[in-house]
Amino acid sequence: MRWLALIVLLTPGLGWAGEAKLLAGDPAAEARLKHLAVELRCLVCQNQTLADSNAPLAEDLRREVREMIAKNMSDEEIIDFLVQRYGDFVLYRPPWKATTTLLWVGPFLLLGAGAAALVVALRRRAQRQPVEMPVTDEERRRVEQLLSQRRTGS
Amino acid sequence: MIPEVGHYALILALCVAVVQGSLPIYGAAVGHSTFMSVAKPAARTQFLLVLIAFSCLGYAFAEMDFSVLYVAANANSKLPLHYRLAAIWGAHEGSLLLWTFILTVWMFAVTLFSAHLPETMRARILGVMGLVSMGFLLFMLTVSNPFERLIPAALDGRDLNPLLQDPGMVMHPPMLYMGYVGFSVAFAFAIAALLGGNLDAAWARWSRPWTTVAWCFLTVGIALGSGWAYYELGWGGWWFWDPVENASFMPWLAGTALIHSLAVTDKRGGFKVWTVLLAIMAFSLSLLGTFLVRSGVLTSVHAFATDPKRGLFILAFLAVVIGGSLLLYAWRAPRVGLGGGFELVSRESMLLANNVLLIVAMGSVLLGTLYPLFLDALGFGKISVGPPYFDTVFVPLMTPAIFLMGIGPIAQWKKASLPNLAMQLRWAFAASVVTALLLPLVLGKWTPLLSLGLLLALWIVTTTVVSVRERVSHLVGNSLVSCLAALPRAYWGMVLAHCGIAIFIVGVTMVKGFEVEKDLQMNVGDTATIGGYTFRFDGAQEVKGPNYLAARGSFSVTRNGQEVTVMYPEKRFYAVQNQSMTEAAIDSGLFRDLYVSLGEPLEGGAWSVRLYHKPFVDWIWGGCLTMALGGLLAVSDRRYRLAWRRERREEPVAPSPLKTSVA
Amino acid sequence: MKRFLLPLAIFVVLVGFLAAGLTLNPREVPSPLVGKPAPAFSLPQLHDQEKTFSPADMTGQVWLLNVWASWCGGCKEEHPVLMRMAQAGDVPIYGMDYKDRREEALSWLRRYGNPYPLTAVDEAGRIGIDYGVYGVPETYVIDKQGVIRFKQIGPLDDEIVTKKILPLVKELQGK
Numbered sequence: 001m002r003w004l005a006l007i008v009l010l011t012p013g014l015g016w017a018g019e020a021k022l023l024a025g026d027p028a029a030e031a032r033l034k035h036l037a038v039e040l041r042c043l044v045c046q047n048q049t050l051a052d053s054n055a056p057l058a059e060d061l062r063r064e065v066r067e068m069i070a071k072n073m074s075d076e077e078i079i080d081f082l083v084q085r086y087g088d089f090v091l092y093r094p095p096w097k098a099t100t101t102l103l104w105v106g107p108f109l110l111l112g113a114g115a116a117a118l119v120v121a122l123r124r125r126a127q128r129q130p131v132e133m134p135v136t137d138e139e140r141r142r143v144e145q146l147l148s149q150r151r152t153g154s
Numbered sequence: 155m156i157p158e159v160g161h162y163a164l165i166l167a168l169c170v171a172v173v174q175g176s177l178p179i180y181g182a183a184v185g186h187s188t189f190m191s192v193a194k195p196a197a198r199t200q201f202l203l204v205l206i207a208f209s210c211l212g213y214a215f216a217e218m219d220f221s222v223l224y225v226a227a228n229a230n231s232k233l234p235l236h237y238r239l240a241a242i243w244g245a246h247e248g249s250l251l252l253w254t255f256i257l258t259v260w261m262f263a264v265t266l267f268s269a270h271l272p273e274t275m276r277a278r279i280l281g282v283m284g285l286v287s288m289g290f291l292l293f294m295l296t297v298s299n300p301f302e303r304l305i306p307a308a309l310d311g312r313d314l315n316p317l318l319q320d321p322g323m324v325m326h327p328p329m330l331y332m333g334y335v336g337f338s339v340a341f342a343f344a345i346a347a348l349l350g351g352n353l354d355a356a357w358a359r360w361s362r363p364w365t366t367v368a369w370c371f372l373t374v375g376i377a378l379g380s381g382w383a384y385y386e387l388g389w390g391g392w393w394f395w396d397p398v399e400n401a402s403f404m405p406w407l408a409g410t411a412l413i414h415s416l417a418v419t420d421k422r423g424g425f426k427v428w429t430v431l432l433a434i435m436a437f438s439l440s441l442l443g444t445f446l447v448r449s450g451v452l453t454s455v456h457a458f459a460t461d462p463k464r465g466l467f468i469l470a471f472l473a474v475v476i477g478g479s480l481l482l483y484a485w486r487a488p489r490v491g492l493g494g495g496f497e498l499v500s501r502e503s504m505l506l507a508n509n510v511l512l513i514v515a516m517g518s519v520l521l522g523t524l525y526p527l528f529l530d531a532l533g534f535g536k537i538s539v540g541p542p543y544f545d546t547v548f549v550p551l552m553t554p555a556i557f558l559m560g561i562g563p564i565a566q567w568k569k570a571s572l573p574n575l576a577m578q579l580r581w582a583f584a585a586s587v588v589t590a591l592l593l594p595l596v597l598g599k600w601t602p603l604l605s606l607g608l609l610l611a612l613w614i615v616t617t618t619v620v621s622v623r624e625r626v627s628h629l630v631g632n633s634l635v636s637c638l639a640a641l642p643r644a645y646w647g648m649v650l651a652h653c654g655i656a657i658f659i660v661g662v663t664m665v666k667g668f669e670v671e672k673d674l675q676m677n678v679g680d681t682a683t684i685g686g687y688t689f690r691f692d693g694a695q696e697v698k699g700p701n702y703l704a705a706r707g708s709f710s711v712t713r714n715g716q717e718v719t720v721m722y723p724e725k726r727f728y729a730v731q732n733q734s735m736t737e738a739a740i741d742s743g744l745f746r747d748l749y750v751s752l753g754e755p756l757e758g759g760a761w762s763v764r765l766y767h768k769p770f771v772d773w774i775w776g777g778c779l780t781m782a783l784g785g786l787l788a789v790s791d792r793r794y795r796l797a798w799r800r801e802r803r804e805e806p807v808a809p810s811p812l813k814t815s816v817a
Numbered sequence: 818m819k820r821f822l823l824p825l826a827i828f829v830v831l832v833g834f835l836a837a838g839l840t841l842n843p844r845e846v847p848s849p850l851v852g853k854p855a856p857a858f859s860l861p862q863l864h865d866q867e868k869t870f871s872p873a874d875m876t877g878q879v880w881l882l883n884v885w886a887s888w889c890g891g892c893k894e895e896h897p898v899l900m901r902m903a904q905a906g907d908v909p910i911y912g913m914d915y916k917d918r919r920e921e922a923l924s925w926l927r928r929y930g931n932p933y934p935l936t937a938v939d940e941a942g943r944i945g946i947d948y949g950v951y952g953v954p955e956t957y958v959i960d961k962q963g964v965i966r967f968k969q970i971g972p973l974d975d976e977i978v979t980k981k982i983l984p985l986v987k988e989l990q991g992k
Contacts, residue, residue: 018679018680018681019680019681019682020674020675020676020677020680020681020682020691020763021674021675021680022672022673022674022675023673023674023675023753023762024673030673038541039540039542041538041540043846043951044951044952045455046453046454046455046457047394047396047397047453047454047455048455049540051389052387052389052391056916056942057942057951057952060941060942060943060946061946064943064946083849084849084850085849085850085946085947085948085949086846086849086949086951087535087536087846087847087848087849087949088535088536088537088538089536089537089538089846090538091537091538092538092539092540092541092542092543093540093542093543094525094537094538094539094543095537099529099534099535099537100525100529100537102525103521103522103525103539103543104543106517106518106521107514107515107517107518107521107547107551110514110517110518110521111510111511111514111551114510114511114513114514115510117510118503118506118507118510121506122498122503122506125495125496126495126497126498431824434824435824438828445835449835449838449839450839450843451835451838451839451841451843452838452843453843453844462839465839466839469832469835469836469839472832472835473832476828477825477828477829477832480824480825480828481825483821483824483825484821484822484824484825487821488821524831524834526843527834527835527837527838527841527843528834530838530841530843531834531837531838531841535847536843536845536846536847
């Protein structure tokens with residue numbers, strides 16, 4: 001552990017060491033930012049949220065959102081602000097619109113269709129009656145022939 | 155010279171693939187024994203040739219041959235050897251070669267373990283696999299050649315993407331591909347059965363172990379990818395519903411449905427047509443995944459560099475393979491009879507319901523992944539579909555499936571009684587509900603999702619106990635232990651796999667419910683406490699790596715005054731690619747992970763730091779591994795071992811449809 | 818019989834969409850501002866810092882707003898095209914220097930030529946956000962009433978200029 005002490009000694013600016021301060025000035029505001037930023041898309045990244053991206057545009061947008069939070073704008077207003085400028089692309093939670101109805105309803109439609117298909121298949125299976133197939137004379141003769149062969153061991 | 159050998163080996167492999175894909179299938183159709191017997195040596199030759207090609211590329215990487223374009227683009231003289239070798243699959247061309255190589259590995263395995271199959275079936279299976287490999291070899295030789303030369307040779311390479319310079323890179327793609335590509339065997343079995351018209355319980359029995367092993371690999375591959383993202387990307391996330399992640403998850407969902415469906419076809423001869431369709435679906439989703447990752451139609455951190463020609467080729471290949479198999483299905487499936495009947499309430503119907511839920515879930519993931527593409531193609535503008543959508547949709551679909559998981563193993567085949575089942579499970583249900591409601595309160599926080607997650611996990615465990623008791627009660631034995639040991643491995647495999655899911659659910663629920671994150675600015679000597687652990691920042695020093703320069707921070711962690719560990723997160727700068735990367739420090743424990751990530755340097759030697767306390771997060775991957783182990787255990791069941799032994803002695807085994815089994 | 822063709826039918830539809838997808842660019846974000854009034858701003862000019870520039874100054878004219886920066890590679894690519902357009906004089910092109918340093922922007926224009934009657938400076942990138950800028954270069958065609966009629970994402974080339982921009986400009990100038 002001696003080298004640790006060395007680093008501590010060599011590191012400049014060692015003042016009063018105490019409880020680390022939160023990076024954000026206002027924890028409540030940061031919490032709101034986080035809550036919003038995880039559902040917003042970084043437009044210049046390969047599929048990352050605004051919260052996780054280090055891209056310059058992402059930092060600019062986070063700064064904008066912080067300012068809007070400071071102005072006490074509601075979540076809806078902040079999202080509207082961004083959508084007005086960048087379109088629905090910026091939202092990771094697709095909005096409810098005519099064009100996205102199929103998206104949101106789709107899984108439950110699929111479930112309904114699957115359940116319906118299941119019930120139909122099971123009913124159809126249950127309704128199948130065994131078919132009555134009488135043995136013809138020809139077949140009976142053949143059976144006798146085979147059995148007699150068996151008995152004689154040929 | 156060596157790269158040319160590799161290139162030539164691929165060309166030869168293509169010729170062999172053409173032969174393998176045509177003669178045996180034709181031979182099986184007309185009963186020509188010689189043509190059918192071409193399949194086995196052809197498959198083995200292909201394996202050898204692709205192995206040579208793969209080794210040549212590996213050699214080029216090991217010897218840092220920068221006259222090969224692919225090597226120059228993905229390696230560097232300062233890149234350590236193990237990463238140079240992993241760079242073989244670091245980009246598009248090489249990973250295709252890996253795909254093809256693993257396909258030939260599976261082909262080879264089929265030639266080893268198929269003596270008990272009728273010759274026509276084996277010929278068809280290898281023939282179909284030959285057709286698939288033909289497509290991939292053709293793809294490589296036309297627009298994705300890994301052996302293309304760079305003249306004049308580069309002085310040094312562009313280096314592997316720093317994010318990929320990691321042990322995860324060594325393990326994740328091969329495991330994943332073993333899974334993806336392994337479904338081609340199940341697919342080949344299905345096509346062979348459709349071609350031959352003999353879709354019976356025996357077919358399912360032969361197909362099962364292959365499918366289960368592929369599924370195990372895929373489970374491990376996905377878990378590795380998730381774990382790698384967790385510690386590599388520096389923000390503690392482990393699943394983003396990214397298109398490429400979904401591309402591997404969809405075959406997994408279909409594969410899970412398939413292994414359950416095969417169980418029914420094997421034991422009861424039912425679901426034959428549905429099982430065949432699932433087998434086609436699982437592999438089709440693997441191929442679709444290959445398309446999505448390489449074509450550029452979707453944006454993803456995982457996507458390979460794209461080129462419209464490549465996308466078009468894969469799409470055409472997809473259309474031919476999947477379209478062809480679905481056409482064959484439409485033609486032949488109606489002729490397949492129904493299997494054993496069963497009632498509305500029975501184990502069969504519950505497995506069928508489980509299948510429906512899994513496939514609906516898969517369909518929803520597919521819908522969400524492709525929806526932006528649909529809208530854009532129709533001119534309705536661009537949207538994004540991300541985790542909020544998938545999380546909202548997936549959980550309600552999976553909840554009933556997990557509920558069924560508890561009831562299915564206890565229900566009887568053919569006909570079960572709902573009142574009886576309710577009777578048997580009433581204590582399990584009560585215990586699960588009560589504990590799930592109370593436990594979060596004890597732990598300090600109650601939300602509905604938290605309770606739901608715990609309920610599902612507890613339900614699985616309690617119903618498993620009921621199931622084991624039920625089984626053991628039928629056996630007459632000396633002691634409990636001997637009774638438990640008498641239960642077949644296939645049963646224990648199922649128990650283990652289902653418990654794996656319970657473990658996974660606990661992990662996800664607890665992490666999402668209880669994780670704590672703090673963004674701090676820390677001067678040297680500052681402390682911070684989360685989750686009962688106190689972190690003290692002891693400064694950062696400069697460290698030199700083989701191909702990077704890093705600032706390494708040092709954090710001492712104590713709990714209740716007792717020293718726990720020292721953690722060293724790094725901020726690395728890779729000079730060649732001009733990219734910086736965060737290497738988080740993680741202290742893993744059975745019940746929690748401590749996670750420290752360096753942000754930016756501030757004035758006076760201070761740093762912005764992110765600290766996490768993540769309870770039970772390793773249970774997520776522990777659960778996945780347990781699932782895979784369960785699968786392996788099931789495959790080691792006596793039935794398959796006996797079949798394997800019989801094969802070694804080369805006694806023909808006729809499929810016996812009257813054979814019943816306990817499990 | 819028909820229900821066995823269902824999987825194939827679904828697949829054919831899927832392939833159709835995937836094929837269409839190959840022609841699209843998933844990373845391009847079309848602007849919702851087309852058809853809406855150009856957002857107002859008042860930014861200092863690059864060459865004469867005392868003066869400001871605002872879209873209101875341009876009402877009654879059809880004009881182009883070209884967002885660029887000295888650190889941007891695509892801007893270098895499209896610059897000859899802009900120079901040619903400026904020479905032809907069909908439509909004035911006003912520049913907006915985005916998140917750049919004044920000295921570097923000035924020397925960049927000295928080096929490659931200045932097609933703009935004037936350039937506004939958006940140092941913080943705030944106005945860029947108002948215009949939905951997410952990468953440079955981007956170019957807007959704005960009509961006499963100050964409404965955005967077209968946005969080009971990425972570098973301009975001769976084809977886009979002759980096929981899309983100039984015809985649109987002529988149409989708008991006629992109104």
